[in-house]
Amino acid sequence: MRIARVIGHVIATVRSPGMRMDKLCLVEFIDRNGQTNGDLHIAMDQLGAGEGEWVMVVAGSSARTAYSGGSSECPVDLCVVGIIDEVMAADERLYNKFN
Template sequence: MQLARVIGNVVATRKVDKIMRYKLLVVEPIDLTGKGSGKHMVAIDAVQAGPGEIVFIVEGSSARMAVPEKDVPIDTAIIAIVDAIEHDGRIVFRKTVQEFAAV
C-alpha cells in the first residue's frame, strides 16, 4: 500500500464493461510529509474518494483484488480514505485539517 493524494479525475464515456461502475481518478503518491513524488497515475476508485483527499492505493494484482468483479483490467486502485496518520507518536496528518505537520 502507498499513500497518495487525489489530484484530478478522468472522464471516459466508453470503458470496458467491468470498470463501467467505477470513477477513474488521477493520484500522486506522497511521503509522510505530504510531498508529492511527481509521478501521476490513474486509479479505479473503490471507496468514493474526492479531490484533494489522502488515500491508500495498491497496484498490480492487489489492485485487481480490491474490486468484487473477477478479471478486472486495472493496475491501480484506491482502497481507503485516510483519516489520520500517526508517526513516532505524533499525529502528522488529520483529515479534518487537511495539512501535514513536520515529521
C-alpha cells in the same frame, strides 16, 4: 499498500469491457512529509474519495482482486481501498482530514 493524494478525477466514457463505470481518481504517491515526485497515476475508486484527500491504494493483482475479485479480464492496476482520516508516526501527526 501505498498512500496517495487525490488531485483530480478522470472522465473516460469509453472503457475496456472488464471495467465498470466507477469513478477514476487522479492520484500522486506521497512521502512521509506529504511531498510527491510529480508522477500522476489513475486509480479506480469505488469509495468516493474527494480531491485533496489522502487514500490507501493497492496495485497489480491486489488492485484487480479489490476491484473485481481477481478477474483476469479486468485491466485495473491501481485501486483506492481506503480513505484516510489521520496518519500518525512517532507521535507526530502527518495528516488529519478534519484539520
